Amino acid sequence: MRFDHANGERYEDAGGGRVIHSAPGFPGFPPRLAVELFERARLLTGRERVGLWDPMCGAGGIPTAVALLRPERLQRVLASDVDPAAVTLAAKNLALVTPTGLAERRRELADRGADDDRLAAIDRLLDVPGRSSAPRTDAVEADVTDAGSLARLDLDGIHVALCDLPYGTQTAWSTSTPGRAPAAVALDALERVLPPGAVVVLVTTERDDLRPLQNATRSFKHGHRHIRMYRLGDAARDAD
């Protein structure tokens, strides 16, 4: 997969170890890939600005990176996860996307004697166009395999759901519907709560997790990651 939309920014500024908070057990996500997938999904919705939801947010790396680097494309941001510790960490990271949040983080890092690279990263993020009108952000607990749990969320204005599915040894699926492939259950649940025209993106390194799924509107591979995009309500979809 080429980067058609994520070019020319300092993606490392929005990655782990610079500005955003990380923690053991939270694998993170490459910010450039987050922006590229977000832009591809946004274009599939046909909208200038969208509401972005990460229903398996972990530390919130995806929505935080997009809100740090492309705030002008966002109407709102929602992060949810079944793990309350993830929700707490994601909320802390999403608080960084406002000018106040970034300025506080700068003070905190300066007080700790952080190196100049980290402070310069914050200064660049403060200068990103649209920073002053940062989107509303929310972080809440919800099970993406439980449509009832999702239906209780405020999903008003959500057009893109970008999901980094569990993989490897650091994260695991938790599902209320054992026996069925969890990625398929999650996709069904998202289709039930999002409107036609919304786009669901599933990303995983575990190709087998995607096999039980219906054909996608778009499929890509990036490094060891398999990516499927579903525009909801589309009758005709590409086979892989």
Ligand SMILES: C[S@@+](CC[C@H](N)C(=O)[O-])C[C@H]1O[C@@H](n2cnc3c(N)ncnc32)[C@H](O)[C@@H]1O
């Ligand atoms: C690969 S991690 C996401 C990492 C994230 N992109 C980041 O930047 O930190 C997958 C996440 O899925 C969550 N998860 C597992 N089962 C879930 C479920 N049924 N509903 C919601 N989240 C779930 C895990 O708690 C984990 O945080």
